[in-house]
Amino acid sequence: MSGKADPRSAGERTTSRARLDRGRGALGPALELVHTGRAPTRAVLTAELGVTRATAGAVAAELEALGLIRVDARPGAAAGSQGRPSHRLELAEEGPVALAAQVHADGFRAALVGLGGRIVATTPGCETVDADPAKVLATVVDAGAELLRATGRRCVGAGLAVPSAVTEPEGLALNPLHIAWPVGAPVQKVFAERVRAAGITGPAFAANDVNLAALAEHRHGAGRGARDLLCVATGHRGVGGALVLDGRLHTGSSGLALEVGHLTVNPEGRPCHCGSHGCLDVEADPLALLTTAGREPGPEGSLLQQANELVREEYADPVVRAATEALIDRLGLGLAGLVNILNPDRIILGGLHRTLLDTDPDRLRAVVADRSLWGRSGGVPILACTLDHNSLVGAAELAWQPVLDDPLGALSRV
Structure with a gap:
């Protein structure tokens, strides 16, 4: 608590809370609209959500308070446009990140990826993939943990892209033919264990690399x-x-x-x-x-x-x-x-x-x-x-999805 008095009257505070309560269910959809670039202004957000301007404003303010977006305090109209200018909505540059990891036949790397599919930092690519998935995943997660320490960013979770079909929900790599891992390697379980051991908060997921490339390209490319x-x-x-x-x-x-x-x-x-x-x-x-x-x-x-x-x-x-x-x-x-x-x-x-x-x-x-x-x-x-490194961006999308589904709930757990 800041200790500062709220200058609004009791009635104004009640009205603001009511607007936010009505819009809480729209937090996730609103964040996804900004995340994918489909709501660059509060006016567009209002239209896309089908809510009132006041409710859209309360939703945007809440997402800003969570450190996920930034609302331009001085709305401006584009050149040649008519009507009331609208507040621009941007993703918070210093906001949380997801840890993304990718393993392929010729190496592996880790990255930190923010909302909007923006790669914040990457590790140098390693060129040797051990036949033991536990060793590879321990190395790539430790490299990602070092990026988090160096940047001081809050992490919402982790995602892994592998060149194999991955079963759901078990997370077994059924055909990692080109990386000499055993058939049925429990990559999601091992990855999640390494993420927890490195002190990284949030859930951990694994999926096929091309699936994740497609997801990233659909949202951002x-x-x-x-x-x-x-x-x-x-x-x-x-x-x-x-x-x-x-x-x-x-x-x-x-x-x-x-x-x-x-x-x-x-x-x-x-x-x-x-x-x-x-x-x-x-x-x-x-x-x-x-x-x-x-x-x-x-x-x-x-x-x-x-x-x-x-x-x-x-x-x-x-x-x-x-x-x-x-x-x-x-x-x-x-x-x-x-x-x-x-x-x-x-x-x-x-x-x-x-x-x-x-x-x-x-x-x-x-x-x-x-x-x-x-x-x-x-x-x-x-x-x-x-997109450059679209499988890495897609791996981050796995970790971002719980936040897109329920921003308040997901961020309270990390």
Whole structure:
């Protein structure tokens, strides 16, 4: 308590409390609107929530008191606009953060991510992934804890992105093929234990990295505004997919939906870890590009980096061009099959697939349109992911979700 007297009359204080009580249920929706950039002003917030200006003001003030947003004290109208100027709403720059961690075939890193998907700080990426998930997760959590100590930020929770299907609600990594972890490793349990041992408050979650990339892109990147968003990406090894429906990840009955890497796109192709041949997983990832181009993976840089550099720097080489076109065609076949099944209103591509799209967008879009019923009817927009470290941002979204659902309740527990 500050000890300062409230200058308002008893009636004014009662009215203010009543407005806030009516708007408490709108705290979460209001925070999500600001978090995703859909409510830049209090006037927009009022319209989106469908409440009175007074109630919207009370909700915004409460979120500001919680240290989550900042309300511009001097409202101003944009140039050329008419009507009453509105208070701008911004995310608090020094507000709480979520601890995000990502593990992939070529390393791991930790980051602190604020509301709005803003990365506040990151650790240097480590390049060696131990076969024991407990060792890796202990190292990445300790690195994240050091970031929290260095920045002095309040932490709302932690999220982990892994290159494997992750069961719900158990949090088991069912197919961490490219990082040599045991099948069924209890990554969420181990991660949560390491988070608690490091003295970090808040809940801890784990999920598939492409699922989390899709969630981040839907809220803050190339997927904004899409209703049915399909994301397909290849990072360091393999191919993953994710679907966002009406703003929520579609993970299936137990978290295992959209294993798109095991669509067959080349029946006479390479053997896949799943037992089949010619799956997208082994026909359209960075290793596939290097192999098709006759290049041995080098010791310097990740496979993703090497594949991206090959396309960007040596595309004029006929062998590299032919290899790139072969991967574009395989990717297009896989996307066409997914379009036929899912009928998304937007597709976003990440990792090497983003580079393939940038290199020859007309070829990829033509393959998808030619092989898909819905593509022929007008085409599905195919865009590149736009966020750096989108899996890390998505991992943070896991930790932020309880706060978005119930700001008062979640922050009282951390």
